[in-house]
Amino acid sequence: MRVLFATAELAPLARVGGLAEAAAGLVAQLRADGVQLELVLPDYDRTELADETTSTLTVPGWASPAMVRRGVHPVVGAVTLVAVPGIQRPHPYVDTNGNGWPDNDLRFFAFSAAVAAIADATKPDVVHLNDWHTAATLAFLTKARPSMLTIHTLGYQGICDPWWLGKLPNHAEYYAWFDVCNPLVGGIRLADSIVAVSPTYAREIVASAEGQGHEHELAARGDALVGILNGIDVAQWNPATDPHIAARYHVGSVARGKKACRKALLDRVGLADVDGEPVIGVVSRLVDQKGIDLFVECMPFIERLGARVVVLGSGDRWLADALRGAAATWPERVAFVDGYDGPLAHQIFAGSDLFVMPSRFEPCGLAQMQAMAYGTLPIVADVGGLHDTVIDADDHPAIGMGIVLSSVSAAALTDALHRGVALWRDRSRRATARTNCMTPDWSWKVPAAQHIDLYRRLIAGDV
Numbered sequence: 133m134r135v136l137f138a139t140a141e142l143a144p145l146a147r148v149g150g151l152a153e154a155a156a157g158l159v160a161q162l163r164a165d166g167v168q169l170e171l172v173l174p175d176y177d178r179t180e181l182a183d184e185t186t187s188t189l190t191v192p193g194w195a196s197p198a199m200v201r202r203g204v205h206p207v208v209g210a211v212t213l214v215a216v217p218g219i220q221r222p223h224p225y226v227d228t229n230g231n232g233w234p235d236n237d238l239r240f241f242a243f244s245a246a247v248a249a250i251a252d253a254t255k256p257d258v259v260h261l262n263d264w265h266t267a268a269t270l271a272f273l274t275k276a277r278p279s280m281l282t283i284h285t286l287g288y289q290g291i292c293d294p295w296w297l298g299k300l301p302n303h304a305e306y307y308a309w310f311d312v313c314n315p316l317v318g319g320i321r322l323a324d325s326i327v328a329v330s331p332t333y334a335r336e337i338v339a340s341a342e343g344q345g346h347e348h349e350l351a352a353r354g355d356a357l358v359g360i361l362n363g364i365d366v367a368q369w370n371p372a373t374d375p376h377i378a379a380r381y382h383v384g385s386v387a388r389g390k391k392a393c394r395k396a397l398l399d400r401v402g403l404a405d406v407d408g409e410p411v412i413g414v415v416s417r418l419v420d421q422k423g424i425d426l427f428v429e430c431m432p433f434i435e436r437l438g439a440r441v442v443v444l445g446s447g448d449r450w451l452a453d454a455l456r457g458a459a460a461t462w463p464e465r466v467a468f469v470d471g472y473d474g475p476l477a478h479q480i481f482a483g484s485d486l487f488v489m490p491s492r493f494e495p496c497g498l499a500q501m502q503a504m505a506y507g508t509l510p511i512v513a514d515v516g517g518l519h520d521t522v523i524d525a526d527d528h529p530a531i532g533m534g535i536v537l538s539s540v541s542a543a544a545l546t547d548a549l550h551r552g553v554a555l556w557r558d559r560s561r562r563a564t565a566r567t568n569c570m571t572p573d574w575s576w577k578v579p580a581a582q583h584i585d586l587y588r589r590l591i592a593g594d595v
Contacts, residue, residue: 133587135162136256138172138247140240140265144207146176146224149417150362150498151284154329155262156208157365158583161576163209165584172250174243175213176220181205189249191216191272194299195242198249212250216242230449237292240265240315241299248272258587264290267319271300271307278590281323283316285495286337286344287421290315320349325586325595326357329496330517334359342493342516356595360583361520362496363576369481369502376478383570386507387563390482397483400476401442401467409438410556412549413484413508415477415499418447418455423490423513425451429542430549431458434465437553441466442484444476481506486552490537490545494518504569509562510534511545511552525555525565533568 137159141152162169181203189198199215218239226232233239247269251259260280261269267281267290296313297304307318320326328334336342338351350357367373371389372382378396381389398405412434416422424445434441443455443466455468469476481487487503489512496517500510504521512518514536525532535552537544556562589595 133166133258133584133591134168134170134254134256135258135260135587136170136172136247136251136254137162137260137262138266138269139262140174140224140243142171142173142208145173145179145205145211148224150496151263153365153498154284154362154496157363157576158580159208160365161363161580162583165580167584167587170212170250170254170256171208171210172212172214172247174219174224174239175199175201175215176224177222178220179205179213181211181213189214189246189253191242191245191249192299192301194238195245198242198246200246200250214243214246214250216246219243230447237290237296240290241268241296244268244315245272248274251277257591260587261319261323264288264316264319267315267323268300268307270319270322271303273302278587278593278595279323280325280327280586280590281319282327282329283320283337283495284329286316286342286346287493289317289344317346317349320346320353324356324590326350326353327583327586328357328359330361330520331359332519333495333516336493336516358586360579360586361517362498363579364498364501364505364574366505366573366575369478369505369574371482371506374478374482376475377482378479381507383507383567386566386570390485390507393479393482394485395483397442397479398440400479401469403440403442403467404464406438406440408557409440410485410553411440411442411483412486412488412511412552413480413503414441414443414445414488415480415502416443416445416489418445418451420448421492421494423492423540423545425454426490426540426542426545427488428454428458430546431462431466433546433549434462437549439465439486439549439553442469442480443467444469444471444473444480446471481508484508485556486511486534486549488545488549489513489518490540490548491515491518492540497521501574504533504572505574507566507570509552509556509565509569511537511548513537513540515540523568525561525568526551529561529564531568533565 379392
């Protein structure tokens, strides 16, 4: 089985959001399971590769020159990096002010043309595309091949000028959406299989506003749309082996291990460790989707809850400013670190008692699974992959893992925080919930097997 896997992000080569982590985890497990997979990424920064070879691709003039470097990365393994006009940038999508590069349409249409040229040359059994950045590949293939499009989020679609429709050599009409060109909707219409990154998200996007205007398009695909829950890299996110945390632990030593990790975390961010007061952690992109503004609204209640808060994240300036304001207002209770710090993320998962994720929508979510792997009890909205991974401990005491919000609002989050703190303070219930968090297999083994089954069905023409 030979698969061409194209993505705009893959950790650690290019990391912006969950796409990078999900793609990296799936690729690694697919290869471990014997899939011959060619991984294709934009060549954003001329990453050094071992055993490198170079070649050129035949693409439309506006996408030229298209250069390919194939080699081995020390973490990712074999990788194909594609350079097309404008692709080399310090950030894949935005400038230093957070504004999208004005030529993102050119950059990723050219990348898609290059991916198609690679597929035409190597003739893979399946072409696996991810999000809008690669969805136009299907318009550039000279010969149709079994194809899969994974939707990591419908929040970004690559909408651009209808002028681009004239540059698509095949199926241009599928990319027309009202009076614009929409790469993602073209992929939805053309791909043989569409994968949403959790079963609940697959249901949400055909029946609600989570379809982002494409509910009917997605519903029309019928059984071609499936939901496969993402996994996490359990080698990286494992408290028993994690080199970044103060004390390593497993499910049988979680109480002792988390106590040491909690003290180390609070020491690092300058907060006092007070016995009987839980630590609430957040590791998130600071965007409207994640509901961090709702958590900021709850900050006045943190003292009454008797809790400490540690937030790590970057994104929208107004949210970062709001969190800085909260830390300044309650300096003994709230710490905010602006940016992404990998070791600190590990330390927050290990040192926190509760983890807050009040997303307005969440196709899958990885942070809640990472938190649970460390025995940190999640407080989450009842959406998408959060619904599929977190069981409310109040509703289901024997199998519950954390707290699920009754609605996505500041009032519901305040109530959930109270319930979460009460759960944590009850030592018996806390121990049960921690065990329930740490026992499931959060790895990519099952998701990868589901992808392989889908690949086989695509090759056999059963999809």
